[in-house]
Amino acid sequence: MYVEKNFGFKALMRFTGWHLQYITAWTVFVVVIHEVTHWSWFHIPWLPVSVIGTAVAFYVGFKNNQAYDRLWEARKIWGAMVNSSRAWGSVVKAYISDQFTEDEVKKSDLDEIKKRLIYRHIAWLYALRSQLLLPTPWEHISQSNREGRIAEARMKTYGVGLLADSVTKIELDQYLPPCEKEELINYKNTATQIIDRQSQDLAELRRNDIIEDFRHMEMQNILNDFYIHQGKAERIKKFPLPRQYGFASLLFVRIFIFILPLAMVSEFHELGTMGTIISIPFTIMISWIFILMELVGDYSENPFEGMGNDIPMLSLCRVIEIDLREMLGETELPPPIEPVDGVLM
Numbered sequence: 001m002y003v004e005k006n007f008g009f010k011a012l013m014r015f016t017g018w019h020l021q022y023i024t025a026w027t028v029f030v031v032v033i034h035e036v037t038h039w040s041w042f043h044i045p046w047l048p049v050s051v052i053g054t055a056v057a058f059y060v061g062f063k064n065n066q067a068y069d070r071l072w073e074a075r076k077i078w079g080a081m082v083n084s085s086r087a088w089g090s091v092v093k094a095y096i097s098d099q100f101t102e103d104e105v106k107k108s109d110l111d112e113i114k115k116r117l118i119y120r121h122i123a124w125l126y127a128l129r130s131q132l133l134l135p136t137p138w139e140h141i142s143q144s145n146r147e148g149r150i151a152e153a154r155m156k157t158y159g160v161g162l163l164a165d166s167v168t169k170i171e172l173d174q175y176l177p178p179c180e181k182e183e184l185i186n187y188k189n190t191a192t193q194i195i196d197r198q199s200q201d202l203a204e205l206r207r208n209d210i211i212e213d214f215r216h217m218e219m220q221n222i223l224n225d226f227y228i229h230q231g232k233a234e235r236i237k238k239f240p241l242p243r244q245y246g247f248a249s250l251l252f253v254r255i256f257i258f259i260l261p262l263a264m265v266s267e268f269h270e271l272g273t274m275g276t277i278i279s280i281p282f283t284i285m286i287s288w289i290f291i292l293m294e295l296v297g298d299y300s301e302n303p304f305e306g307m308g309n310d311i312p313m314l315s316l317c318r319v320i321e322i323d324l325r326e327m328l329g330e331t332e333l334p335p336p337i338e339p340v341d342g343v344l345m
Helices: 009-037 046-095 107-132 146-158 167-175 178-184 190-207 213-238 243-269 273-298 313-327
Strands: none
Touching (some): 009 243
């Protein structure tokens, strides 16, 4: 997630520079051909081009609205995870006791149970983040053309590559016992199985009367909430913005950029030779605005892609980790995740 108030010039060029190259080359080529050949058929009236431009603007606006909805829903899901995680820490701390047992249970044993349940939950957060970052066929990094190479470079300098992404492995080693970790990471959906392990642990605590029926149900309901949050996040990850909308938007923008110089040079030619030259920066500016609008939506529709516009999952995981460990009374806490080059991951 980009956290600076505005994008700088370098950031904009990094985002749109390649597109500016071919836009400029095509615009200059059209102007040169127009001035050298003076072909009458080379002139395109402005009216049909303006109608196409208006239609494209509406269509790109529609796509961007849908992309923003996906991004904002993803942020709400992770916000709900933060709230539910704090609730989990609170009930674990309050409900795990020897109030219902026949024999007194050592405080150290109760503390160990609380720590196990909270630590396993932190492991679930990092495991889920790792799963959500796995690339899907429609994401930029999965493309085999220039787009894929650009996405890979952006990931290294403007995405998850800003931080060494060995975080998940380190956190799982810290928060899961070795034997449990080796078993859980071999499942196809590790995050799902971690919550199931939590549920089985609660059942065992109920059998031992560490918790009674009401507390068992309340704690299980919070685990069910985690399943709901995970399922919502996986829905966004595994179901793309319908590709017919995404592809058509890019196609329409490219068609508009292709015909725009043909109409602009005709209009500005009426002002004389200098007018024809002036048409170049105006055409480039209009084309750049359209391609920027398209790119904003294109790079917002997949909020778990590992790019600079993503939901800051690592930062949110760390926030929850700090909160829960403070509930356990720990003081040696990891530092919050800080933005790097204006990007918070």
